[in-house]
Amino acid sequence: MTLLKKIITIGLLWGVTGALNAMPASQLWLAEEHAGTLSVKPISAADGYHNQPLVVDNGVYFTQQVQSPEGAQTDLFFYDFTTQEARNLTNTPVSEYSPTLYPYDDGLSAVVVEADGSQKLWFYPFSEAHSPRRLFEHIAPVGYHAWGEDEQLVMFILGAPHTLQFTDLKGHLPKVVASDIGRTLAYNPARAIYSFTYTTQGQQWFASFNAKTQLVTQHFALPNSVQYYTWFDSNTLAYAIDGRIYTRQLDNPNKVQLWRNLSAYCAGNISRLSKQGRRLVFVCDRA
Template sequence: MTLLQKIIVTGLLWGVIGTLNAMPASQLWLAEEQSGSLSVKPISAADGYHNQPLVVDNGVYFTQQVTSPEGGQTDLFFYDFATHEARNLTNTPVSEYSPTVYPYDEGLSAVVVEADGSQKLWFYPFAETQSPRRVFDHIAPVGYHAWGKDEQLVMFILGEPHTLQFTDLKGHLPKLVASDIGRTLAYNAARNLYSFTYTSQGQQWFASFDAQTQTVTPHFALPGSVHYYTWFDDDTIAYAIAGRIYTRHLDNPDKVLLWRNLSAYCPGTISRLSKQGSRLVFVCNQA
Protein backbone atom coordinates (compact mmCIF):
# COMPACT_ATOMS: atom_id res chain seq x y z
CA MET A 1 0.00 0.00 0.00
CA THR A 2 1.39 3.38 -1.03
CA LEU A 3 1.13 6.38 1.24
CA LEU A 4 -1.39 7.85 -1.14
CA GLN A 5 -3.62 4.98 -0.13
CA LYS A 6 -3.05 5.77 3.55
CA ILE A 7 -5.31 8.77 3.28
CA ILE A 8 -7.96 6.31 4.44
CA VAL A 9 -6.35 6.09 7.89
CA THR A 10 -5.42 9.71 8.50
CA GLY A 11 -8.46 10.12 10.72
CA LEU A 12 -10.74 11.41 7.97
CA LEU A 13 -13.08 8.48 7.43
CA TRP A 14 -15.00 9.91 4.54
CA GLY A 15 -18.05 8.53 2.79
CA VAL A 16 -18.65 8.60 -0.89
CA ILE A 17 -20.81 11.48 -2.09
CA GLY A 18 -23.24 9.61 -4.30
CA THR A 19 -22.25 7.62 -7.37
CA LEU A 20 -20.74 8.66 -10.64
CA ASN A 21 -22.20 5.93 -12.80
CA ALA A 22 -23.55 8.48 -15.28
CA MET A 23 -20.12 9.87 -16.13
CA PRO A 24 -19.57 9.85 -19.90
CA ALA A 25 -17.25 7.29 -21.45
CA SER A 26 -13.93 8.78 -22.53
CA GLN A 27 -10.66 7.24 -23.70
CA LEU A 28 -7.06 8.46 -23.54
CA TRP A 29 -4.90 8.41 -26.67
CA LEU A 30 -1.19 9.10 -27.04
CA ALA A 31 0.05 10.86 -30.19
CA GLU A 32 3.84 10.90 -30.47
CA GLU A 33 5.99 12.41 -33.20
CA GLN A 34 8.82 10.09 -34.20
CA SER A 35 11.21 10.76 -37.08
CA GLY A 36 8.75 12.96 -38.89
CA SER A 37 5.78 10.64 -38.53
CA LEU A 38 3.02 10.45 -35.96
CA SER A 39 2.33 7.36 -33.87
CA VAL A 40 -1.14 7.23 -32.30
CA LYS A 41 -2.35 4.60 -29.83
CA PRO A 42 -4.85 4.25 -26.99
CA ILE A 43 -3.46 4.19 -23.45
CA SER A 44 -6.72 3.45 -21.62
CA ALA A 45 -9.81 1.35 -22.08
CA ALA A 46 -12.60 2.72 -24.25
CA ASP A 47 -15.36 2.15 -21.71
CA GLY A 48 -15.63 4.21 -18.54
CA TYR A 49 -14.35 7.64 -17.64
CA HIS A 50 -10.64 8.34 -18.34
CA ASN A 51 -9.95 12.05 -18.36
CA GLN A 52 -7.94 15.10 -17.21
CA PRO A 53 -4.54 13.92 -18.53
CA LEU A 54 -1.27 15.55 -17.53
CA VAL A 55 1.80 14.50 -19.54
CA VAL A 56 5.16 14.44 -17.74
CA ASP A 57 8.56 13.05 -18.71
CA ASN A 58 7.89 9.42 -17.77
CA GLY A 59 4.14 9.08 -18.13
CA VAL A 60 0.66 10.50 -17.83
CA TYR A 61 -1.33 11.35 -14.71
CA PHE A 62 -5.07 11.18 -15.19
CA THR A 63 -8.47 10.72 -13.52
CA GLN A 64 -10.32 7.43 -13.90
CA GLN A 65 -13.71 6.24 -12.71
CA VAL A 66 -13.47 3.12 -10.55
CA THR A 67 -15.98 0.82 -8.90
CA SER A 68 -16.02 0.50 -5.14
CA PRO A 69 -18.38 -1.22 -2.66
CA GLU A 70 -19.96 2.19 -2.07
CA GLY A 71 -20.48 2.90 -5.77
CA GLY A 72 -18.68 4.61 -8.63
CA GLN A 73 -16.01 7.20 -7.89
CA THR A 74 -12.80 8.58 -9.38
CA ASP A 75 -9.18 7.97 -8.40
CA LEU A 76 -5.89 9.33 -9.67
CA PHE A 77 -3.95 7.04 -12.00
CA PHE A 78 -0.53 7.04 -13.66
CA TYR A 79 0.28 5.56 -17.06
CA ASP A 80 3.97 4.64 -17.30
CA PHE A 81 5.67 5.11 -20.68
CA ALA A 82 8.28 2.45 -19.81
CA THR A 83 5.91 -0.35 -18.77
CA HIS A 84 2.91 0.71 -20.90
CA GLU A 85 0.72 0.07 -17.86
CA ALA A 86 -1.46 2.24 -15.64
CA ARG A 87 -1.72 2.00 -11.87
CA ASN A 88 -4.04 3.47 -9.27
CA LEU A 89 -2.22 6.05 -7.14
CA THR A 90 -4.90 6.83 -4.59
CA ASN A 91 -7.45 4.02 -4.23
CA THR A 92 -9.44 5.96 -1.63
CA PRO A 93 -13.13 6.12 -0.64
CA VAL A 94 -13.38 9.66 -2.01
CA SER A 95 -13.23 11.12 -5.50
CA GLU A 96 -10.13 12.94 -6.72
CA TYR A 97 -9.82 15.07 -9.84
CA SER A 98 -7.42 17.36 -11.71
CA PRO A 99 -4.01 15.79 -10.94
CA THR A 100 -1.28 18.44 -11.12
CA VAL A 101 2.42 18.25 -10.28
CA TYR A 102 2.96 20.04 -6.98
CA PRO A 103 6.02 22.27 -7.46
CA TYR A 104 7.02 22.70 -3.80
CA ASP A 105 7.28 19.09 -2.67
CA GLU A 106 7.39 15.66 -4.28
CA GLY A 107 3.82 14.79 -5.10
CA LEU A 108 0.57 15.84 -6.73
CA SER A 109 -2.05 18.42 -5.94
CA ALA A 110 -5.62 17.43 -6.71
CA VAL A 111 -9.22 18.43 -6.12
CA VAL A 112 -10.92 16.20 -3.55
CA VAL A 113 -14.67 15.89 -3.01
CA GLU A 114 -14.97 15.69 0.77
CA ALA A 115 -17.70 14.08 2.88
CA ASP A 116 -19.78 17.25 3.14
CA GLY A 117 -19.62 17.80 -0.61
CA SER A 118 -16.91 20.47 -0.44
CA GLN A 119 -14.33 20.47 -3.24
CA LYS A 120 -10.98 21.46 -1.83
CA LEU A 121 -7.37 21.35 -2.96
CA TRP A 122 -5.21 18.61 -1.44
CA PHE A 123 -1.57 17.57 -1.61
CA TYR A 124 -0.79 13.89 -2.24
CA PRO A 125 2.87 13.12 -1.46
CA PHE A 126 4.91 10.50 -3.23
CA ALA A 127 7.05 9.82 -0.15
CA GLU A 128 5.73 7.19 2.24
CA THR A 129 6.97 9.23 5.19
CA GLN A 130 4.43 12.00 4.49
CA SER A 131 0.67 12.13 4.83
CA PRO A 132 -1.82 13.73 2.44
CA ARG A 133 -3.06 17.13 3.56
CA ARG A 134 -5.29 19.98 2.51
CA VAL A 135 -3.53 22.83 0.77
CA PHE A 136 -6.25 25.31 1.75
CA ASP A 137 -8.93 24.85 4.40
CA HIS A 138 -10.83 28.03 3.56
CA ILE A 139 -11.06 27.96 -0.26
CA ALA A 140 -13.95 26.07 -1.87
CA PRO A 141 -15.43 24.87 -4.13
CA VAL A 142 -12.32 24.37 -6.26
CA GLY A 143 -12.72 22.89 -9.74
CA TYR A 144 -9.27 23.27 -11.35
CA HIS A 145 -5.95 24.92 -10.57
CA ALA A 146 -2.58 25.87 -12.07
CA TRP A 147 0.65 26.58 -10.21
CA GLY A 148 2.95 29.46 -11.15
CA LYS A 149 6.09 30.68 -9.45
CA ASP A 150 6.77 32.09 -5.96
CA GLU A 151 4.21 29.74 -4.38
CA GLN A 152 1.43 31.35 -6.43
CA LEU A 153 -1.49 29.74 -8.23
CA VAL A 154 -4.80 30.40 -9.92
CA MET A 155 -7.97 28.43 -9.22
CA PHE A 156 -11.29 27.84 -10.93
CA ILE A 157 -13.89 28.50 -8.22
CA LEU A 158 -17.33 27.09 -8.95
CA GLY A 159 -20.23 29.51 -8.71
CA GLU A 160 -22.69 31.62 -10.65
CA PRO A 161 -20.65 32.53 -12.56
CA HIS A 162 -17.46 30.47 -12.24
CA THR A 163 -14.51 32.71 -11.36
CA LEU A 164 -10.75 32.76 -11.72
CA GLN A 165 -9.06 33.55 -8.42
CA PHE A 166 -5.41 34.18 -7.65
CA THR A 167 -3.66 33.39 -4.38
CA ASP A 168 -0.50 31.90 -2.89
CA LEU A 169 0.75 29.66 -0.10
CA LYS A 170 1.78 32.62 2.05
CA GLY A 171 -1.62 33.26 3.56
CA HIS A 172 -3.03 35.93 1.28
CA LEU A 173 -6.77 35.86 0.62
CA PRO A 174 -7.80 34.92 -2.94
CA LYS A 175 -8.21 37.78 -5.41
CA LEU A 176 -10.89 37.76 -8.10
CA VAL A 177 -9.27 37.91 -11.55
CA ALA A 178 -12.06 37.14 -14.03
CA SER A 179 -15.62 35.80 -14.24
CA ASP A 180 -17.48 33.36 -16.48
CA ILE A 181 -14.30 31.42 -17.13
CA GLY A 182 -13.67 28.12 -18.91
CA ARG A 183 -12.35 24.82 -17.57
CA THR A 184 -8.71 24.96 -18.70
CA LEU A 185 -6.13 26.77 -16.58
CA ALA A 186 -2.43 26.69 -17.38
CA TYR A 187 0.85 28.40 -16.59
CA ASN A 188 3.41 29.32 -19.24
CA ALA A 189 6.74 29.51 -17.44
CA ALA A 190 8.61 30.93 -20.44
CA ARG A 191 6.24 33.89 -20.62
CA ASN A 192 5.47 33.95 -16.88
CA LEU A 193 1.74 34.08 -17.62
CA TYR A 194 -1.31 32.16 -16.52
CA SER A 195 -3.74 31.34 -19.33
CA PHE A 196 -7.47 30.75 -19.27
CA THR A 197 -10.64 31.34 -21.31
CA TYR A 198 -13.66 33.45 -20.50
CA THR A 199 -16.94 34.44 -22.12
CA SER A 200 -18.05 38.03 -22.61
CA GLN A 201 -21.24 39.05 -24.41
CA GLY A 202 -21.58 35.59 -25.90
CA GLN A 203 -18.01 35.43 -27.28
CA GLN A 204 -15.35 33.14 -25.83
CA TRP A 205 -11.82 34.56 -25.48
CA PHE A 206 -8.38 33.12 -24.86
CA ALA A 207 -6.68 35.33 -22.27
CA SER A 208 -3.69 35.57 -19.97
CA PHE A 209 -3.14 36.89 -16.47
CA ASP A 210 0.13 38.54 -15.43
CA ALA A 211 0.55 38.06 -11.68
CA GLN A 212 3.27 40.70 -11.44
CA THR A 213 1.20 43.49 -12.98
CA GLN A 214 -2.17 41.97 -11.98
CA THR A 215 -3.50 42.53 -15.50
CA VAL A 216 -5.68 40.40 -17.76
CA THR A 217 -5.04 40.45 -21.51
CA PRO A 218 -7.54 39.01 -24.02
CA HIS A 219 -5.57 37.63 -26.98
CA PHE A 220 -8.06 36.23 -29.48
CA ALA A 221 -11.59 34.89 -29.85
CA LEU A 222 -12.17 31.14 -29.80
CA PRO A 223 -14.80 29.04 -31.56
CA GLY A 224 -17.81 28.46 -29.33
CA SER A 225 -17.28 24.68 -29.36
CA VAL A 226 -13.76 24.92 -27.88
CA HIS A 227 -13.71 24.33 -24.14
CA TYR A 228 -10.19 22.96 -23.70
CA TYR A 229 -6.69 23.77 -24.92
CA THR A 230 -3.06 22.99 -24.12
CA TRP A 231 0.19 24.86 -24.59
CA PHE A 232 1.69 23.24 -27.68
CA ASP A 233 5.00 25.01 -27.07
CA ASP A 234 6.03 28.22 -25.31
CA ASP A 235 4.36 30.38 -27.98
CA THR A 236 1.52 28.26 -29.34
CA ILE A 237 -1.69 26.74 -28.04
CA ALA A 238 -3.57 23.77 -29.46
CA TYR A 239 -7.25 22.91 -29.31
CA ALA A 240 -9.61 20.49 -30.99
CA ILE A 241 -12.75 20.86 -33.06
CA ALA A 242 -14.45 17.48 -33.44
CA GLY A 243 -11.54 15.16 -34.35
CA ARG A 244 -9.14 17.80 -35.67
CA ILE A 245 -6.45 19.57 -33.65
CA TYR A 246 -5.52 23.15 -34.54
CA THR A 247 -2.71 25.42 -33.38
CA ARG A 248 -2.50 29.21 -32.95
CA HIS A 249 0.57 31.28 -32.20
CA LEU A 250 0.07 33.78 -29.39
CA ASP A 251 1.76 36.57 -31.35
CA ASN A 252 0.08 35.73 -34.67
CA PRO A 253 -3.37 34.45 -33.65
CA ASP A 254 -5.09 35.14 -36.98
CA LYS A 255 -3.19 32.24 -38.52
CA VAL A 256 -4.97 29.03 -37.55
CA LEU A 257 -3.14 25.85 -38.61
CA LEU A 258 -4.44 22.30 -38.76
CA TRP A 259 -1.90 20.20 -36.86
CA ARG A 260 -3.49 16.79 -37.42
CA ASN A 261 -6.82 15.26 -38.38
CA LEU A 262 -7.27 12.49 -35.83
CA SER A 263 -10.85 11.61 -36.72
CA ALA A 264 -9.74 8.11 -37.71
CA TYR A 265 -8.78 7.50 -34.08
CA CYS A 266 -11.54 9.51 -32.45
CA PRO A 267 -14.81 9.39 -34.37
CA GLY A 268 -16.40 11.25 -31.48
CA THR A 269 -15.10 14.53 -30.09
CA ILE A 270 -11.62 15.34 -28.81
CA SER A 271 -11.86 17.34 -25.61
CA ARG A 272 -8.99 17.74 -23.15
CA LEU A 273 -5.38 17.84 -24.36
CA SER A 274 -1.98 17.76 -22.67
CA LYS A 275 1.40 18.05 -24.38
CA GLN A 276 5.01 17.81 -23.35
CA GLY A 277 7.87 17.54 -25.82
CA SER A 278 6.97 15.22 -28.69
CA ARG A 279 4.05 13.62 -26.83
CA LEU A 280 0.45 14.79 -26.88
CA VAL A 281 -2.31 13.00 -25.00
CA PHE A 282 -5.90 13.68 -25.96
CA VAL A 283 -9.26 12.59 -24.60
CA CYS A 284 -11.74 11.08 -27.02
CA ASN A 285 -15.32 11.41 -25.81
CA GLN A 286 -17.11 8.28 -26.90
CA ALA A 287 -20.57 9.82 -27.12
Protein backbone atom coordinates in the same frame (compact mmCIF):
# COMPACT_ATOMS: atom_id res chain seq x y z
CA MET B 1 7.12 6.42 -7.69
CA THR B 2 4.30 5.23 -5.47
CA LEU B 3 1.70 7.58 -4.10
CA LEU B 4 0.49 6.99 -0.58
CA LYS B 5 -2.19 4.30 -0.61
CA LYS B 6 -3.36 4.66 2.94
CA ILE B 7 -7.09 5.29 3.20
CA ILE B 8 -7.90 8.87 4.06
CA THR B 9 -10.17 8.66 7.06
CA ILE B 10 -12.59 11.38 6.11
CA GLY B 11 -15.55 9.13 5.35
CA LEU B 12 -17.36 7.96 2.28
CA LEU B 13 -18.88 10.34 -0.19
CA TRP B 14 -22.54 9.47 -0.64
CA GLY B 15 -23.95 12.59 -2.23
CA VAL B 16 -22.24 12.38 -5.61
CA THR B 17 -22.51 8.64 -6.25
CA GLY B 18 -25.35 9.06 -8.70
CA ALA B 19 -23.51 11.73 -10.64
CA LEU B 20 -20.36 9.63 -10.82
CA ASN B 21 -22.30 6.64 -12.09
CA ALA B 22 -23.49 8.88 -14.94
CA MET B 23 -20.01 10.06 -15.94
CA PRO B 24 -19.52 9.75 -19.70
CA ALA B 25 -17.10 7.24 -21.18
CA SER B 26 -13.79 8.77 -22.21
CA GLN B 27 -10.59 7.14 -23.44
CA LEU B 28 -6.95 8.24 -23.37
CA TRP B 29 -4.88 8.11 -26.55
CA LEU B 30 -1.14 8.67 -26.97
CA ALA B 31 0.21 10.33 -30.11
CA GLU B 32 4.00 10.27 -30.58
CA GLU B 33 6.03 12.04 -33.24
CA HIS B 34 8.89 10.12 -34.85
CA ALA B 35 10.88 11.73 -37.67
CA GLY B 36 7.90 13.64 -38.95
CA THR B 37 5.38 10.81 -38.64
CA LEU B 38 2.78 10.36 -35.91
CA SER B 39 1.96 7.05 -34.22
CA VAL B 40 -1.31 6.89 -32.28
CA LYS B 41 -2.53 4.25 -29.84
CA PRO B 42 -4.99 3.98 -26.93
CA ILE B 43 -3.52 3.82 -23.42
CA SER B 44 -6.73 3.21 -21.49
CA ALA B 45 -9.86 1.14 -21.83
CA ALA B 46 -12.65 2.48 -24.02
CA ASP B 47 -15.36 2.09 -21.41
CA GLY B 48 -15.53 4.16 -18.24
CA TYR B 49 -14.13 7.56 -17.39
CA HIS B 50 -10.40 8.15 -18.14
CA ASN B 51 -9.69 11.84 -18.25
CA GLN B 52 -7.68 14.90 -17.15
CA PRO B 53 -4.27 13.73 -18.47
CA LEU B 54 -0.99 15.31 -17.46
CA VAL B 55 2.03 14.19 -19.51
CA VAL B 56 5.43 14.06 -17.80
CA ASP B 57 8.78 12.58 -18.84
CA ASN B 58 8.05 9.00 -17.84
CA GLY B 59 4.29 8.73 -18.10
CA VAL B 60 0.83 10.22 -17.73
CA TYR B 61 -1.09 11.15 -14.61
CA PHE B 62 -4.86 11.02 -15.07
CA THR B 63 -8.24 10.59 -13.37
CA GLN B 64 -10.13 7.33 -13.66
CA GLN B 65 -13.52 6.22 -12.45
CA VAL B 66 -13.45 3.10 -10.26
CA GLN B 67 -16.11 0.95 -8.67
CA SER B 68 -16.30 0.25 -4.96
CA PRO B 69 -18.87 -1.59 -2.84
CA GLU B 70 -20.42 1.78 -2.08
CA GLY B 71 -20.63 2.86 -5.74
CA ALA B 72 -18.51 4.76 -8.24
CA GLN B 73 -15.78 7.30 -7.52
CA THR B 74 -12.58 8.61 -9.10
CA ASP B 75 -8.95 7.96 -8.18
CA LEU B 76 -5.66 9.29 -9.52
CA PHE B 77 -3.76 6.92 -11.82
CA PHE B 78 -0.36 6.84 -13.51
CA TYR B 79 0.40 5.29 -16.91
CA ASP B 80 4.06 4.30 -17.24
CA PHE B 81 5.62 4.70 -20.70
CA THR B 82 8.17 1.94 -19.98
CA THR B 83 5.85 -0.77 -18.67
CA GLN B 84 2.86 0.46 -20.70
CA GLU B 85 0.67 -0.19 -17.68
CA ALA B 86 -1.43 2.03 -15.43
CA ARG B 87 -1.67 1.81 -11.66
CA ASN B 88 -3.93 3.38 -9.05
CA LEU B 89 -2.00 5.95 -7.01
CA THR B 90 -4.57 6.91 -4.41
CA ASN B 91 -7.14 4.13 -3.86
CA THR B 92 -9.09 6.17 -1.32
CA PRO B 93 -12.79 6.27 -0.37
CA VAL B 94 -13.08 9.84 -1.71
CA SER B 95 -12.88 11.19 -5.26
CA GLU B 96 -9.78 12.96 -6.56
CA TYR B 97 -9.52 15.03 -9.73
CA SER B 98 -7.15 17.28 -11.67
CA PRO B 99 -3.73 15.74 -10.91
CA THR B 100 -1.03 18.43 -11.11
CA LEU B 101 2.65 18.33 -10.24
CA TYR B 102 3.14 20.17 -6.97
CA PRO B 103 6.17 22.47 -7.42
CA TYR B 104 7.08 22.85 -3.73
CA ASP B 105 7.33 19.23 -2.63
CA ASP B 106 7.58 15.77 -4.20
CA GLY B 107 4.02 14.87 -5.08
CA LEU B 108 0.78 15.91 -6.71
CA SER B 109 -1.80 18.54 -5.95
CA ALA B 110 -5.37 17.49 -6.68
CA VAL B 111 -8.96 18.51 -6.13
CA VAL B 112 -10.61 16.27 -3.52
CA VAL B 113 -14.34 15.90 -3.04
CA GLU B 114 -14.46 15.56 0.72
CA ALA B 115 -16.97 13.61 2.79
CA ASP B 116 -19.29 16.60 3.19
CA GLY B 117 -19.27 17.26 -0.58
CA SER B 118 -16.91 20.25 -0.46
CA GLN B 119 -14.19 20.42 -3.13
CA LYS B 120 -10.81 21.52 -1.82
CA LEU B 121 -7.20 21.45 -2.95
CA TRP B 122 -4.97 18.76 -1.40
CA PHE B 123 -1.34 17.68 -1.62
CA TYR B 124 -0.59 13.97 -2.18
CA PRO B 125 3.06 13.11 -1.50
CA PHE B 126 4.78 10.41 -3.52
CA SER B 127 6.47 9.09 -0.39
CA GLU B 128 4.44 6.67 1.71
CA ALA B 129 6.20 8.07 4.76
CA HIS B 130 4.06 11.20 4.55
CA SER B 131 0.31 11.71 4.60
CA PRO B 132 -1.84 13.78 2.23
CA ARG B 133 -2.80 17.20 3.52
CA ARG B 134 -5.26 19.91 2.66
CA LEU B 135 -3.55 22.97 1.16
CA PHE B 136 -6.33 25.50 1.75
CA GLU B 137 -8.86 25.19 4.56
CA HIS B 138 -11.42 27.75 3.45
CA ILE B 139 -11.14 28.05 -0.34
CA ALA B 140 -13.93 26.05 -1.98
CA PRO B 141 -15.42 24.74 -4.16
CA VAL B 142 -12.29 24.28 -6.30
CA GLY B 143 -12.66 22.82 -9.77
CA TYR B 144 -9.21 23.24 -11.36
CA HIS B 145 -5.91 24.94 -10.61
CA ALA B 146 -2.55 25.94 -12.09
CA TRP B 147 0.69 26.73 -10.25
CA GLY B 148 2.87 29.68 -11.16
CA GLU B 149 5.93 31.05 -9.37
CA ASP B 150 6.67 32.25 -5.84
CA GLU B 151 4.09 29.86 -4.31
CA GLN B 152 1.32 31.49 -6.37
CA LEU B 153 -1.54 29.84 -8.25
CA VAL B 154 -4.88 30.42 -9.90
CA MET B 155 -8.00 28.37 -9.19
CA PHE B 156 -11.30 27.77 -10.91
CA ILE B 157 -13.90 28.39 -8.20
CA LEU B 158 -17.34 27.01 -8.94
CA GLY B 159 -20.21 29.43 -8.67
CA ALA B 160 -22.73 31.46 -10.61
CA PRO B 161 -20.69 32.44 -12.51
CA HIS B 162 -17.48 30.43 -12.17
CA THR B 163 -14.54 32.68 -11.30
CA LEU B 164 -10.78 32.69 -11.74
CA GLN B 165 -9.15 33.47 -8.40
CA PHE B 166 -5.50 34.25 -7.73
CA THR B 167 -3.82 33.46 -4.42
CA ASP B 168 -0.69 31.92 -2.86
CA LEU B 169 0.50 29.63 -0.09
CA LYS B 170 1.53 32.57 2.08
CA GLY B 171 -1.91 33.25 3.50
CA HIS B 172 -3.15 36.05 1.26
CA LEU B 173 -6.85 36.20 0.55
CA PRO B 174 -7.81 35.09 -2.97
CA LYS B 175 -8.52 37.78 -5.56
CA VAL B 176 -11.19 37.39 -8.26
CA VAL B 177 -9.45 37.93 -11.61
CA ALA B 178 -12.20 37.06 -14.12
CA SER B 179 -15.72 35.65 -14.28
CA ASP B 180 -17.55 33.15 -16.47
CA ILE B 181 -14.32 31.27 -17.11
CA GLY B 182 -13.62 28.00 -18.91
CA ARG B 183 -12.24 24.75 -17.56
CA THR B 184 -8.60 24.93 -18.68
CA LEU B 185 -6.03 26.80 -16.58
CA ALA B 186 -2.32 26.79 -17.37
CA TYR B 187 0.89 28.65 -16.63
CA ASN B 188 3.34 29.75 -19.31
CA PRO B 189 6.69 30.16 -17.49
CA ALA B 190 8.51 31.70 -20.46
CA ARG B 191 5.98 34.54 -20.58
CA ALA B 192 5.19 34.50 -16.84
CA ILE B 193 1.45 34.46 -17.50
CA TYR B 194 -1.49 32.33 -16.45
CA SER B 195 -3.76 31.41 -19.36
CA PHE B 196 -7.49 30.76 -19.30
CA THR B 197 -10.66 31.32 -21.31
CA TYR B 198 -13.69 33.37 -20.42
CA THR B 199 -16.93 34.48 -22.01
CA THR B 200 -18.22 38.03 -22.22
CA GLN B 201 -21.22 39.27 -24.24
CA GLY B 202 -21.68 35.82 -25.72
CA GLN B 203 -18.11 35.50 -27.06
CA GLN B 204 -15.39 33.27 -25.63
CA TRP B 205 -11.86 34.68 -25.43
CA PHE B 206 -8.44 33.21 -24.87
CA ALA B 207 -6.86 35.41 -22.23
CA SER B 208 -3.96 35.69 -19.81
CA PHE B 209 -3.32 37.08 -16.36
CA ASN B 210 -0.02 38.63 -15.30
CA ALA B 211 0.58 38.24 -11.57
CA LYS B 212 3.09 41.12 -11.43
CA THR B 213 0.94 43.70 -13.20
CA GLN B 214 -2.37 42.16 -12.07
CA LEU B 215 -3.70 42.75 -15.59
CA VAL B 216 -5.88 40.52 -17.78
CA THR B 217 -5.17 40.54 -21.53
CA GLN B 218 -7.53 39.31 -24.27
CA HIS B 219 -5.54 37.58 -27.00
CA PHE B 220 -8.09 36.25 -29.50
CA ALA B 221 -11.64 34.95 -29.80
CA LEU B 222 -12.24 31.21 -29.57
CA PRO B 223 -15.15 29.14 -30.86
CA ASN B 224 -17.62 28.83 -28.00
CA SER B 225 -17.51 25.03 -28.35
CA VAL B 226 -13.82 24.89 -27.32
CA GLN B 227 -13.46 24.09 -23.63
CA TYR B 228 -9.91 22.74 -23.49
CA TYR B 229 -6.47 23.63 -24.82
CA THR B 230 -2.80 22.89 -24.14
CA TRP B 231 0.45 24.75 -24.73
CA PHE B 232 2.69 23.21 -27.40
CA ASP B 233 5.43 25.72 -26.61
CA SER B 234 5.67 29.20 -25.11
CA ASN B 235 4.06 30.77 -28.20
CA THR B 236 1.77 28.04 -29.52
CA LEU B 237 -1.39 26.57 -28.08
CA ALA B 238 -3.62 23.85 -29.44
CA TYR B 239 -7.26 22.88 -29.14
CA ALA B 240 -9.59 20.38 -30.76
CA ILE B 241 -12.82 20.70 -32.68
CA ASP B 242 -14.46 17.33 -33.22
CA GLY B 243 -11.51 15.07 -34.16
CA ARG B 244 -9.21 17.77 -35.50
CA ILE B 245 -6.50 19.59 -33.55
CA TYR B 246 -5.71 23.19 -34.43
CA THR B 247 -2.90 25.51 -33.34
CA ARG B 248 -2.75 29.26 -32.73
CA GLN B 249 0.22 31.45 -31.91
CA LEU B 250 0.16 34.42 -29.56
CA ASP B 251 2.46 36.35 -31.89
CA ASN B 252 0.18 35.66 -34.87
CA PRO B 253 -3.24 35.06 -33.30
CA ASN B 254 -5.37 35.40 -36.46
CA LYS B 255 -3.71 32.44 -38.17
CA VAL B 256 -5.39 29.10 -37.43
CA GLN B 257 -3.54 25.98 -38.55
CA LEU B 258 -4.67 22.36 -38.69
CA TRP B 259 -2.06 20.37 -36.76
CA ARG B 260 -3.53 16.88 -37.22
CA ASN B 261 -6.80 15.26 -38.20
CA LEU B 262 -7.22 12.46 -35.65
CA SER B 263 -10.87 11.67 -36.36
CA ALA B 264 -9.85 8.19 -37.56
CA TYR B 265 -8.90 7.38 -33.96
CA CYS B 266 -11.74 9.15 -32.16
CA ALA B 267 -15.29 8.54 -33.35
CA GLY B 268 -16.56 11.07 -30.82
CA ASN B 269 -14.99 14.39 -29.87
CA ILE B 270 -11.45 15.14 -28.74
CA SER B 271 -11.63 17.19 -25.55
CA ARG B 272 -8.69 17.53 -23.14
CA LEU B 273 -5.10 17.64 -24.39
CA SER B 274 -1.70 17.46 -22.71
CA LYS B 275 1.65 17.66 -24.50
CA GLN B 276 5.27 17.35 -23.50
CA GLY B 277 8.05 17.05 -26.03
CA ARG B 278 7.11 14.66 -28.81
CA ARG B 279 4.20 13.14 -26.88
CA LEU B 280 0.61 14.31 -26.92
CA VAL B 281 -2.13 12.63 -24.89
CA PHE B 282 -5.69 13.41 -25.88
CA VAL B 283 -9.07 12.43 -24.48
CA CYS B 284 -11.61 10.91 -26.82
CA ASP B 285 -15.14 11.43 -25.51
CA ARG B 286 -16.93 8.37 -26.76
CA ALA B 287 -19.86 8.94 -29.11
